[in-house]
Amino acid sequence: MTNMKDIAKIAGVSSATVSRVINNNGYVSHITRQKVESAVEKLDYVPNSQAISLKKGATKTIGIIAPNITETITVLVKNFTLAAQKKGYTVILYLTENDPKKELNALELMRSKQLDGIFLIIRSNDWSTIESYTKYGPIVTWQRVKSPCISSVFIDQYDGYLLGLEHLYANGCRTIINLYSDIRRLNTKSRIKAYEYFCKKYDLTPHSPELFNNINSIQDGEHIAHWLANQEIKPDAFMTSSDAVAAGLVSQAKRLGYSLPEDFSVIGFDNIEISHLLDITTIDYSIHKQAENAFKMINNDLSLQKLTPEELDFTLIVRKTTK
Amino acid sequence: MTNMKDIAKIAGVSSATVSRVINNNGYVSHITRQKVESAVEKLDYVPNSQAISLKKGATKTIGIIAPNITETITVLVKNFTLAAQKKGYTVILYLTENDPKKELNALELMRSKQLDGIFLIIRSNDWSTIESYTKYGPIVTWQRVKSPCISSVFIDQYDGYLLGLEHLYANGCRTIINLYSDIRRLNTKSRIKAYEYFCKKYDLTPHSPELFNNINSIQDGEHIAHWLANQEIKPDAFMTSSDAVAAGLVSQAKRLGYSLPEDFSVIGFDNIEISHLLDITTIDYSIHKQAENAFKMINNDLSLQKLTPEELDFTLIVRKTTK
DNA sequence: TTGTAAGCGTTATCAC
DNA sequence: GTGATAACGCTTACAA
Numbered sequence: 001m002t003n004m005k006d007i008a009k010i011a012g013v014s015s016a017t018v019s020r021v022i023n024n025n026g027y028v029s030h031i032t033r034q035k036v037e038s039a040v041e042k043l044d045y046v047p048n049s050q051a052i053s054l055k056k057g058a059t060k061t062i063g064i065i066a067p068n069i070t071e072t073i074t075v076l077v078k079n080f081t082l083a084a085q086k087k088g089y090t091v092i093l094y095l096t097e098n099d100p101k102k103e104l105n106a107l108e109l110m111r112s113k114q115l116d117g118i119f120l121i122i123r124s125n126d127w128s129t130i131e132s133y134t135k136y137g138p139i140v141t142w143q144r145v146k147s148p149c150i151s152s153v154f155i156d157q158y159d160g161y162l163l164g165l166e167h168l169y170a171n172g173c174r175t176i177i178n179l180y181s182d183i184r185r186l187n188t189k190s191r192i193k194a195y196e197y198f199c200k201k202y203d204l205t206p207h208s209p210e211l212f213n214n215i216n217s218i219q220d221g222e223h224i225a226h227w228l229a230n231q232e233i234k235p236d237a238f239m240t241s242s243d244a245v246a247a248g249l250v251s252q253a254k255r256l257g258y259s260l261p262e263d264f265s266v267i268g269f270d271n272i273e274i275s276h277l278l279d280i281t282t283i284d285y286s287i288h289k290q291a292e293n294a295f296k297m298i299n300n301d302l303s304l305q306k307l308t309p310e311e312l313d314f315t316l317i318v319r320k321t322t323k
Numbered sequence: 324m325t326n327m328k329d330i331a332k333i334a335g336v337s338s339a340t341v342s343r344v345i346n347n348n349g350y351v352s353h354i355t356r357q358k359v360e361s362a363v364e365k366l367d368y369v370p371n372s373q374a375i376s377l378k379k380g381a382t383k384t385i386g387i388i389a390p391n392i393t394e395t396i397t398v399l400v401k402n403f404t405l406a407a408q409k410k411g412y413t414v415i416l417y418l419t420e421n422d423p424k425k426e427l428n429a430l431e432l433m434r435s436k437q438l439d440g441i442f443l444i445i446r447s448n449d450w451s452t453i454e455s456y457t458k459y460g461p462i463v464t465w466q467r468v469k470s471p472c473i474s475s476v477f478i479d480q481y482d483g484y485l486l487g488l489e490h491l492y493a494n495g496c497r498t499i500i501n502l503y504s505d506i507r508r509l510n511t512k513s514r515i516k517a518y519e520y521f522c523k524k525y526d527l528t529p530h531s532p533e534l535f536n537n538i539n540s541i542q543d544g545e546h547i548a549h550w551l552a553n554q555e556i557k558p559d560a561f562m563t564s565s566d567a568v569a570a571g572l573v574s575q576a577k578r579l580g581y582s583l584p585e586d587f588s589v590i591g592f593d594n595i596e597i598s599h600l601l602d603i604t605t606i607d608y609s610i611h612k613q614a615e616n617a618f619k620m621i622n623n624d625l626s627l628q629k630l631t632p633e634e635l636d637f638t639l640i641v642r643k644t645t646k
Numbered sequence: 647t648t649g650t651a652a653g654c655g656t657t658a659t660c661a662c
Numbered sequence: 663g664t665g666a667t668a669a670c671g672c673t674t675a676c677a678a
Contacts (some may be wrong), residue, residue, distance in 0.1 A: 003655055013658095014665045019657060027663050049435040050377040059373065064416075067399045072396070078392045081418050085425070090432065092384075093416045095404050102408070109413065111370040113324075113661035113671095127665050188466075218600065251600045273394075277541065277574045277597065326671055337649045342673060349674090374671035379653050431648050436655095650677075661666080 002043045010039040022047060058116050061090045062298055065106045066121040070244065071272045073121055074286060076142060079291035080119055087299060089116075100124040117298040120150075131173045138301035140294045144186040153290040153309075157269075160283045161194040164239050164267040167281070167316055169202060171323040172235035173265055177207065177248075179215040179224060181241045190239065190259060195214050201313045215240070221247035221248020228264075229256050237263050237322075243268035243275040243282055250278055250321055266321040279320035286312050325366045333362040345370060381439050384413045385621055388429045389444040390421045393567065394595045395610060396444055399465060402614035403442055410622060412439075423447040430456045440621040443473075461624035463617045467509040474620050476613040476632075480510060480592075481620050483606045483637035484517040487590040489538070490639055492525060494646040496560035496588055502531065502538040502572075504549060504564045514564060538563070544571020551587075552579050559587050560645075566591035566598040566605055573601055573644055589644040602643035609635050 004015040011018065013032055020026045021036040028036075037217070051057045062084055066073050071238045081091045092115065094106035103124040109115045114267060117138040123130055127145055134149040146153040168176055178195055180188045192209050199206040215224065221244065228234060246268030250260060260266060268275045271284035289310050296307040327338040334341065336355055343349045344359040351359075362368070375384045385407055389396050404414045415438065417429035426447040432438045433456060440461040444452055450468055457472040467477040491499055499611060503511045515532050522529040538547065544567065553577055563569045569591030573583060583589060591598045594607035612633050619630040 001655095005655080015656085016658085016667090017663085018666060019666085023657085029663060032663080046431065046435045048377070049432075049437045050373055050382065051670090052657080054371070054373040054377050054654090054672090055656045055658090055668075061415075069397050071397075074392050074394075074397055077416070078418065081416055082420070082649050085418065090437070091416050093387075093400070093404055095401065095408065097405070108369065109372075112369045114372045114413070167580050218596070247600055251602070255602065273541070274597065276601065277570055277601065279574070281576065324671095328671080338672080339650075339674080340648060343648090346673085352647060355648080371671050374654090375673080377656085377670090378672050378674090380654075648678085650675105652673105652675090654672085657668100658668085659666105659668085662664085 001049070003048065004045075004047050006043055007036065007039045007045050010043065010053075017195040024156055025242045026105045033104060053113075057113070057301075059090075059114060059190055060088060061092055061115055061294075063092045063094055063106060063109055063115040063118045064121065065094045065096060065103060065118060065123075067096050067124065069095070071274060072244070072270050075272060075287045076119075076121055076291045076294075079288040080295050083292045083295040085115045087295075087303075088311040089295075089299075096124050098124050099144070100246065104129075110136045116302055119294045119298065120159075120263065129149050140297045142294065151295070152185070153294045155312050156190050157285070158194045160269070160285050161191045161239070162198060162316055163316045164269070164281075164283055165195065167230075167318070167322060168237045168239065168265055168267065169198070170273050171261075171265065175235040176204075176237045176239055177212060177235045178209070179212045179238060179240045180216070181216050181245075183209045183213045188241065189318040195239075214259050215245050216242070218244050218248035221245040221250075222252035222261060224249050225252035225256055225258075228253065234264065238264065238266045240267065241269050243270040243280060246280050246282065246321070247274045247278050250280055265323065268321075271317050273318070275317070281319045281322040286319050324373070325368050326371065327368075327426045329366055330359065330362045330368050333366065334358040336401045344612075360595045363525070374437075381625075382413075382437060383411060384415055384438055385443045386415045386429060386432055386438040386447075387444065388416055388417045388419060388426060388441060390419050390447065392418070394597060395565065395567070395593050398595060399442075399444055399617075402611040403618050406615045406618040410618075410626075412618075421447050427452075429592050433459045439625055442617045442621065451571075462623050465613065465617065476617045476620070477510070478608060478613070478635050479513050480608070481517045483511040483592070483608050484514045484562070485521060486637055486639045487592070487604075487606050488518065489520045490641070490645060491560045491562065491588055491590065492521070494584075494588065497527060498558040499527075499560045499562055500535060500558045501532070502535045502544075502561060502563045502568055503532055504537070504539050504568075506532045506536045511564065516564075538568050539565070541567050541571035544568040544573075545575035547572050548575035548579055548581075551576065551581075557587065561587065561589045563590065564592050566593040566595050566603060569603050569605065569644070570597045570601050573603055583644045584646045588646065591644075594638075594640055598640070598642070604642045604645040605640050607638040608638050 004018045006092040007018045008015040020028050021033050084091050096102040119140050121142045140151045145152050246266050268280045268282035271282045275282040296309050300306050327341045330341045331338040340495050343351050344356050407414050419425040444465045463474045468475050591603045591605035594605045597604040616632040619632050623629050
C-alpha cells in the first residue's frame, strides 16, 4: 500500500509536509501543496486510519450495544447512526443476546481503544460493572439509571402512561389491565405509580402489578389474548408497555374472533411502524429524538463542539383499538 | 494508559516476551509467563487494538452497508452480525440513505484500512465503481450481480415466485396482479419470467410489468389498496415482491372495508414478523441463512479457516390472505 | 527461552 | 515554510 513516504518521495518533500497538506495544518507554500496534491492523485493515496488512530489515541468510532434488534431498537440504531455519521463518526454494532459476557466484550472494545464512546441501549450487567468502564470513555444509556458517570436519554414515562389511562377512562373503560414489562425496573415503577394515582383519582380498585409482569414480546401479547379468552369476567381495556405486546395481543385477539374496540380496548407504547399497520392507539415519545440526544451527549463528552439536546414529549396517537 | 513496556518493566522481561505471553506465541518458560501474567493483572493491562491493527494490516472489522434499516434488512444485519461476532469480528454499520456519496464514504473505509471486508446489502453506485474497491478487500452483496470480483448471496427468485403463483391458481385466482419492485433489476426480471411462464402454462393473458413498477414500501402497498377501490373490474389476487408491500396493501384494504381472502388474495415475500402478525400468506426464503452465508463468504476470503455456506430453499407459508 | 531492534503509517515538536 | 525525528503500542525476524 502506498503511504506518506511514497508521496513525499514523489513530491520531493518530507512526509511532515505531506501531513500538513493532507490535514490543512500549518504553513505550506502554494507550490509545494500542488506538488503534494498531484502526487496524492497520481498514487491514489489514502491515509491509513489505523496509524492515525494510534497516533491520536482516538478512533472516531462509537459502539451501539443492544441485546438484539427489535423494531424499537431499530429506530434507536438508525437515528443514532445517522447522527453519528453526520459528525464523521463511524458506528459499531454489538449484539449481546442478553449475555453479560458478550456485553463485557463490547465494553472491552472501549478499553482497548477501539471505541471512543458507547451507546448502551439495554444493559445486561450490573450498573456498577458498567460504571467501571466509564473511565475509558463516555457511556450513555436508553434505560433509566441514577449514576454520576453514566448518562441516560431516559424520560420518565409517568406522564405518557397517564395520558393513555385517561384516554381509556374518557371512553368508558373502568376495568383496565396493565401489562408490565418488568416490575423491578424503574421505568415500570413509574407506570405503576401512574396507574395507582389514576385509580385513586377515579375511585377504581387497582389490580396487583405482579399479575401481569414480564410481558415483553409479541408472543407474550398473543398469550394474553388466549388468557383473555378463558376469562369469565373480562376486562374492558389493556394498557401495555410496548407496541410489540399490543400488536401480539391485538392480532391474536382478532384471530380468536374478537373485534376491537367493541369487545375491549388496547393502547400500545412507542408508536412504531407496527402500531400504524395494525391501527393500534399508542403513545408516541419521540424515540428518534432520544437516539439523537444519545449521540449528542456522547459527542459533547468527546468533542469541544457542543450539541444541544432536544426536548422530548408525549403524544397520544388515537387509532382503532380505542373508542 | 498502561502499555507493554510498563508490563515488561514490572515483570522484569522485554516487551517481546510480554507479547509472546499475551498471544500464546512462541516459547515462554512457565515462570516468566507467570510473572508477566501477574503484571498484566496488577496493572489492569489491555493491548491497544489500534497498534495491533496497524502492525498486522488487518482490523478484524467488517462493514455492513445498507440504505436504511427495513425489517428485512434487520434480519440480515442481525444474523450477519451474530455470525461475525462468533468468529471474533466486529461489525460496522453504515447507512447510506441511497446516497451514492455516502456509500463511497463507506467503501473508502476499506481503502483506508478500517475495514477488512464489506457486506453491501443494497448498493447505490454502479457495480463498476463498487468493483474497483474489491482490490482493498472482499465485497459480498445481497443483490444479484454478475461480477468476477463481487460475490452475492442472491438466490434466483423464479422458483419462489412461481410457488406463490401456483398457489393462487390452485385456489381459483385467474386475474393476478404482480406488484414489482423495480423492473430493471434482475431479481424482478426473474419474477416477470416466472409470471410469463405461468400465464402461458394456464393460458392466461399477462398484464404488462410496467403497470405496477416501483412498488416497494408499506406506503406503496397502501396506495395500491386505494387504487383497487377505484377500479370497476377488480383483480382477484396480488402477488407482491415483499411482505412490506403486502402488509401495506392488506392493512389499508381492511381499513377500506375489504375482507381477505374473500374479496381478493395477497401473497407476500420474505416471511418477516409482520407477515405473521397480519396473517399474510408469504414465501420464505431463509434470509437469515443468506446473512450467514454472506459472512461465510467474506470470512473465506479473509481467513484460512474455511466455512461452508448453507443451501437455501423456498417455502410457501399459507396464512389467511389466500384461500 | 529470551532480548534487541526494525518497522507498521501517522502526527507533532523542534530546529533551521 | 520545511525537514528531521521522536513518539504512538505492538509484532516479529534475528541474535544470543
